[in-house]
């Protein structure tokens with residue numbers, strides 16, 4: 020075999036490892052059988068079961084609420100951080116903002132848990148999860164926004180001031196529209212990161228609150244039912260759509276910034 | 279009163295003195311050029327005038343009013359940036375109307391003024407285009423239109439033609455002169471190209487290492503450079519080591535080591551024994567085949583080493599028998615110019631006794 024067919028086979032294998040399990044989950048979510056064993060026939064029954072599962076719905080609503088709120092807050096803070104890092108070139112801020120991105124999730128989860136309980140004396144629940152998610156999303160937004168700014172001609176912003184715009188008008192009319200794609204990409208990334216986060220949520224969740232990933236986990240402890248396949252398929256669909264939209268907004272900046 | 283008065287302005291970056299005690303008065307309506315090699319402090323000076331940087335010492339006054347403490351957006355001064363700095367997310371119309379919007383002009387007035395200025399720069403049909411759809415020359419004109427549209431007291435242009443190719447650059451130079459005359463706005467033009475500076479300006483300040491070496495009209499700077507730097511920087515010039523033998527009221531007698539004695543125009547302050555250089559423009563130097571053609575001039579025998587034919591003129595490089603090398607520039611249209619010299623031809627190099635300029639060290 021020559022070099023290029025070697026590369027082809029290896030990539031095919033890698034992609035198979037990545038995608039075959041996912042495809043199986045999707046396929047079995049439509050399988051008319053309680054068991055993930057053999058294909059019996061097509062059904063939408065499991066989706067019907069899913070939408071009648073009150074606990075699941077509550078978890079989904081929680082997940083969406085957390086993802087939207089923490090996504091929005093992280094986007095606002097991350098955008099500011101990205102601009103500040105670009106403009107003032109501070110020494111420490113980039114590390115502080117980006118460390119949560121690189122830090123093992125379990126560490127972040129544990130430290131947040133200790134912080135909430137021992138320092139803030141916070142009752143664990145939705146709020147603690149939202150704060151935790153904001154913490155690890157800010158870095159992603161900051162990275163994308165900064166990357167967008169880095170590719171830009173500095174003199175554009177000076178030109179705006181030079182032509183009579185106040186600093187605020189410059190931000191509103193020039194800076195923000197130009198970093199907008201980065202901001203949207205950052206927001207969408209935050210949303211996907213939040214909605215399927217397991218580890219950090221697991222540490223910062225209180226009793227009585229659940230999110231989709233936690234709910235799925237608690238279900239498969241018993242058995243991988245077709246309902247789990249169905250909810251996973253939907254989650255996958257949501258994540259995939261968001262990522263595709265995000266990559267449309269920031270095709271260059273997203274590369275290398277993904278987890 | 280001068281429109282813009284720069285008084286003893288200094289700007290330091292650490293140990294580097296980027297702008298060193300610079301004083302300039304710019305009059306209303308002037309096309310003023312800051313000329314100097316890259317890194318000499320031109321942009322730093324512009325940024326202080328625009329308000330993006332503050333002097334460490336000295337003052338900048340507009341209409342007699344100190345600009346210190348006035349932010350860039352409050353200064354009636356606009357800049358055309360070298361990179362154009364067009365807003366990529368706005369159309370040409372959006373870019374050009376930006377300063378008018380910031381000034382709070384009415385939509386009707388904006389429409390009229392934008393149309394006017396786009397006509398002026400021949401871009402009436404490009405109003406709806408985005409910057410990335412324009413050529414370099416068109417972007418340049420949008421940047422100009424945007425800088426002019428709100429009629430600033432002063433328009434500063436930082437090497438605005440640097441990114442254009444030679445032919446376009448020449449066209450834009452002519453457009454710039456016409457434009458400046460028509461709109462009557464004071465221009466402060468920055469360039470490192472002496473040809474551009476000579477062609478465009480009413481006055482030129484030649485800068486070197488943060489200081490102004492000479493400030494005058496183009497013809498004065500070209501004909502009477504005050505020192506070796508200016509002589510060398512402006513146009514081509516022969517620089518010959520020289521020593522004053524005699525400083526008479528109407529002429530100098532100068533010894534050029536290894537070459538001999540020549541006469542040069544008198545210079546105030548020149549004294550016997552002074553060392554320096556004799557600066558001689560190539561177009562002041564003639565070459566001839568026979569001695570009697572040049573008998574009453576400074577003349578030396580030599581051999582043609584090389585020549586550069588560029589159509590209207592030919593530049594000859596002649597090695598003198600005593601080892602020096604001289605450049606002579608001959609117009610090809612000169613009457614009686616029948617003979618062209620070839621490499622290796624034995625010739626006489628000559629220049630009038632009232633040509634050349636002694637510059638002491």
Ligand SMILES: Nc1ncnc2c1ncn2[C@@H]1O[C@H](COP(=O)(O)OP(=O)(O)O)[C@@H](O)[C@H]1O
Nearest residue numbers: 291294296314315316317318319320321322323
């Ligand atoms: N912000 C700055 N920090 C440090 N040095 C600078 C800064 N801006 C300019 N300089 C230095 O000042 C000198 C003059 O720069 P500049 O005004 O840009 O020159 P020019 O426009 O004539 O090419 C250069 O040596 C440059 O490196």
Ligand SMILES: [Mg+2]
Nearest residue numbers: 317320321436
């Ligand atoms: Mg410069």
